[in-house]
Amino acid sequence: MVLLTRLFVISRVFFMGFLISGTAFAETSPIESTIAPSSVIEAAAEDNVGQAIQASLEPLKTAFPPLLTSPLHRRVDVSRLVMDFYTHRAYRAAWTNDSDVTQLIASLSATDADGLNPTDFHIDEMIRSQATMQTTPVTPEQRAAFDLATTHTFITALLQLRRGKVDPSRLDIHWNFDANGVDPRDDVNAFFAALDQHDVAKAFALAPPQEAVYGGLRQALAQLRGIRDRGGWPKVVVDHSLKPGMDEPAVAQLRARMVAAGFLDPRLVHGTKYDGAVTAAVKKYQNEQYLGADGMAGATTLAALNVPVDARIDQVRVNMERARWLLYKLQGTFVIVDIAGYKVAMYRDGQPIWRSRVQVGKTARNTPIFQAQITYITFNPTWTVPPTILKEDVLPKIQSNPGYLAANRIRVIDREGNELDPAGVDWTNPRGISLRQDAGPESSLGQVVIRFPNDYAIYLHDTPHRELFAKTVRATSSGCIRVENPLQLVELLFNDPVKWNSAGIQKQLANGKTENIRLPVKVPVLLAYWTVDLGSDGRVAFKPDVYGYDEPVLRALNRPAQMPVLNLHAATASVGPRQ
Incomplete structure (x- = not known):
């Protein structure tokens, strides 16, 4: 009775509190198991273990709310998956085959290659528990505790590989990426x-994203760890800039680093x-690392060169986690905007068909991360100055220069x-006014705006500030995304070579009218944040974390996960979260 009470209390704390990546699983039941009883455990003994499993899970049935009819409100966490799994196998133990447990232990240990922390899964305890059951008589309750905890660990580890360990919605309350079109039930x-x-090993092999970019990040992680294990890369220790033409000892350090x-x-x-x-x-290094490519090893370049390899390892781990969040959406x-990389790309049938440079929000007015649907194009757009820009940018210019409004073709409009x-x-x-800039190629929005309804008033648009595209760091806008070649993207979005080819778009612009034209088919747009790039040759490049988003992800990724704790050496078994 004490064991069952402990299982019930601890299971509620752990099972109900642990949601993998905030993933909502539509109500369903996993497939019924067909595992045959082990030759080592006789049927009667297995019945006793099954009864202990059922007794442990029975209280959890009341912990879940009644099933709802709307699929949008049906949520199942890992505990529900565990309960459904055993219910549909008549509570028969799942881990009676030593080979399955051995495969699981090896696979859990290998999650390090994906940037996860194998210590989360208490592998040593699982090994000790397996050895105990192989050599020492244990009670059905202890076997049941082992089976339940092992199943929970199995599911949790696979879902971390598949969907990520960190719940991004806890880091960003506006996170709205979902798994539309990818049913988590299929994974489970x-x-x-x-x-x-x-074939436990196969499940772990297929759980991570199968896209080439993820495999490239895994290889980069292994290579960086190899560099770390060999002592790291050389540092360039100097208190001044190094410039072409110099001849001094610090240049030898720079050569070694290059x-x-x-x-x-190497010669x-x-x-x-x-x-x-x-x-x-x-x-070459500066270009790859998003630094100004002037060929001088100035303060910024030296700082990048001297970033410890451990920090770069963590940067890759963070971006592997982001890949697990998002790759299933691609x-x-x-259309995907790489905010930290200052670029945008369009994909058709999963293949890139167009790329362009962009300018994104300044650090004080960062471009948010979200997904939406591109629905229409505004040709010859006017621009109503947003309140923040009016207060912080435009108003001081008007006060210092009375001719500013006329020079920029900005009209003053009242509430009516x-x-x-x-x-x-x-x-x-x-008070009671707004400022509206007339349409035209030199207006703040240029010739076109690519619209996707969202809560942030963010859009892609043309810009007269074309000189800024030549900069390496292009966090220069007030939040919206300025596109270097927007008309090319507009043509691809319409995907109508007869009416909306380049000539058709120019004709529309030439009439000078501000007009919204809906796309025949909505196109998803994803505004994402990555601080690494993977080249076609497999080289990894590190971008500046312009908005400082990496550190919160890393903290959450490194935080120990709550997992069942096994102690079969004690007089009774206990399953619960490690404190």
């Missing part, structure tokens, strides 16, 4: 099918001259939509 049923087939980065021929590692080969290597036709004379407005305390 595949996990249980692999267990029934005694060789370690793969940008300089050129020796020497103290900052010659053309070193300059070319530094420029299917079919879609009437145009006012700017001379009659008290610009020290303007």
Whole structure:
């Protein structure tokens, strides 16, 4: 009775409190297991274990709310999956085959290759418990405790690999990426099918994203760990900038660092001259790392070169986690904005068909992360100055330059939509007005706006500030995304070579009218944040974390996960979260 009470209390604390990545699972039951009784455990003994499993799970049935009819409100967490799994196998133990447990232990240990923390899964305790059951008589309750905890660990680890360990909605309350079109039940049923087939290793092999980019990140992680294990990469210790033409000992350190980065021929590692080969290597490094490619090892470049390899390992781990959140969304036709990479791409049938540089929000007005549907295009858009930009940017310019409004073709509009004379407005305390810029190529929105309804008034648009695309760091806007080649994207979005080809778009612009044209088919757009790039040659490049989003993800990724704790060496078994 004490055991059952402990199982009930601890299970409620652990099972009900642990949701993998905030994933909502539609109400269903996993496939029924077909595992045959082990030759080691006789049927009668297995019946006793099954009874102990049932007794442990019975109280949990009342812990779940009644089933609802709307699929949008049916949520099942890991505990429900565990309960349904055993219910549909008549509470028969699932881990009676030593080979299955051995495969699980090996697979849990290998999650390190995916940037997860194998210690979360209490592998040593599982090994000790397995050894105890192989050599020492244990009670049905102890076997039941082992089976339940092992199943919970099995599901949790696979879902972490499949969907991520961290719940992104806890880091960003506006997170709205969901798993539309990818039913988590298929994943869970595949996990249980692999267990029934005694192929636990296969379940772990297929759980992570299968896309090439994820495999590339896994390889990059292994390579960086190899560099760490060999002592890390060389540091460039100098208190001043290194420039082409210099001849000093610190250049030898720079040469060694460029060789370690793969940008300089190892045969050129020796020497103290900052010659053309070193300059070319530094420029390549700067381009890859999103630094200004001037060929000089200034303060910013030196700081990047001296980032410890452990920090770069963590950066890759963070982005592998983001990949587990998002890669399942990257299917079919879609537009994706890489905020930290200052670029946008369109994919059709899962293949890239167009890319362009973009400008994104300044650090004080960052571009939010979300998904939406592109629904229409605004040709020849006017621009109503947002309140924040009016207060912080435009109003000071008007106060210092009375001709600013006329020079920028900005009209003053009252609440009724009437145009006012700017001379009659008290610009020290303007009230009840808005500012609207006329359409035109030199307006703030340029010639077109690509619209996708959202709560942030964010959109993709043309811009007259084209000189800023030449900058390496392009966090220059007030939150919206400025696109270098927006008309090319508009043509691809319409996907109508007869009416909306390049000539048709120019004709629409030429009439000068502000007009909204709906797309024949909505196109998903994803505004995502990645701080690593993976080149076609497999090289990993590190971007500046312009908004500082990596650290919260890393903290959550490193936080110990609540998992069942096994102690079969004690007089009675206990299953519950480690404190």
